[in-house]
Amino acid sequence: MPPPVLRFAPSPNGYLHLGHAYSALLNFDLAARTGGRFLLRIEDIDATRCKPQFEEAIYQDLAWLGIAWETPVRRQSEHLADYRDAFETLLAQGLVYPGFESRAEIARLVAQREAVAPWPRDPDGAPHYPGTARSLSHQERARLLQSGVPYALRLDVTAAGARAGDLTWTEHGEGPDGETGTVTARPGAWGDVILARKEMPTSYHLAVAIDDALQDVTEVVRGQDLFWSTSVHRLLQALLGLPRPAYRHHRLIVDDTGRKLSKSSKATGLRELRAAGATAADIRRLVGLP
Numbered sequence: 001m002p003p004p005v006l007r008f009a010p011s012p013n014g015y016l017h018l019g020h021a022y023s024a025l026l027n028f029d030l031a032a033r034t035g036g037r038f039l040l041r042i043e044d045i046d047a048t049r050c051k052p053q054f055e056e057a058i059y060q061d062l063a064w065l066g067i068a069w070e071t072p073v074r075r076q077s078e079h080l081a082d083y084r085d086a087f088e089t090l091l092a093q094g095l096v097y098p099g100f101e102s103r104a105e106i107a108r109l110v111a112q113r114e115a116v117a118p119w120p121r122d123p124d125g126a127p128h129y130p131g132t133a134r135s136l137s138h139q140e141r142a143r144l145l146q147s148g149v150p151y152a153l154r155l156d157v158t159a160a161g162a163r164a165g166d167l168t169w170t171e172h173g174e175g176p177d178g179e180t181g182t183v184t185a186r187p188g189a190w191g192d193v194i195l196a197r198k199e200m201p202t203s204y205h206l207a208v209a210i211d212d213a214l215q216d217v218t219e220v221v222r223g224q225d226l227f228w229s230t231s232v233h234r235l236l237q238a239l240l241g242l243p244r245p246a247y248r249h250h251r252l253i254v255d256d257t258g259r260k261l262s263k264s265s266k267a268t269g270l271r272e273l274r275a276a277g278a279t280a281a282d283i284r285r286l287v288g289l290p
């Protein structure tokens with residue numbers, strides 16, 4: 001049996017907080033306990049929000065927590081060709097189409113639809129894609145593509161779900177409503193998710209599915225806020241013939257008011273806590289780890 005492979009996959013778009021410490025330590029401890037490998041992955045495909053100083057701070061904060069990771073670290077921005085290849089596979093399966101509406105147009109279309117009847121929202125609360133780009137004529141699509149306007153490349157989730165059939169995943173942790181064991185994937189709950197954009201050959205969903213496979217990750221340990229995203233990841237794994245890791249979604253660390261921590265909150269930032277004299281052992285205690 002190859003050893004278990006775990007990973008912590010932060011985005012360098014802010015400084016790490018207690019919630020990240022909890023997730024990273026859970027992964028690290030689990031790897032240590034099971035004789036597994038621990039990988040660090042930098043999810044930096046969003047060039048406008050990711051900054052070198054945040055990436056540097058991730059390395060410093062994790063080392064301060066006593067976490068050691070294998071090198072080289074996989075930085076998503078260095079592997080765009082892998083995502084492009086996977087995307088091409090989905091395109092060849094006829095499961096992707098370009099949508100040309102701007103964010104403002106999408107908001108207007110949703111408002112129009114909601115004026116008539118409730119419009120579905122995804123598990124994060126965002127409205128499903130309301131546009132009609134899937135049924136554009138071949139000529140109109142070609143014309144728009146040539147015109148140079150921006151576009152988002154969306155997964156036709158109905159067609160993709162029909163092709164993949166029923167999907168489940170093995171959950172070792174639990175979902176927001178206590179889901180555990182064998183969980184049925186519900187990718188349709190997301191609508192036609194964005195998989196890539198004109199200028200970027202991937203999105204979070206596509207990159208995470210590819211990387212977990214390329215890095216041989218056997219158990220994905222991450223926050224409950226990503227629980228239902230697993231539906232999309234399972235669908236992409238099935239369409240692309242990728243192995244299926246097990247999942248362990250963990251509770252979220254919340255602030256005094258019960259809200260999920262944000263990267264901008266100073267009270268729970270690892271740098272601030274360190275500057276105030278906290279030790280790595282204090283951080284473990286604060287997040288309820290031995």
Ligand code: GLU
Nearest residue numbers: 009010011043208222226
């Ligand atoms: N990069 C994601 C985040 O920082 C985590 C991705 C994952 O663990 O699948 O929220």
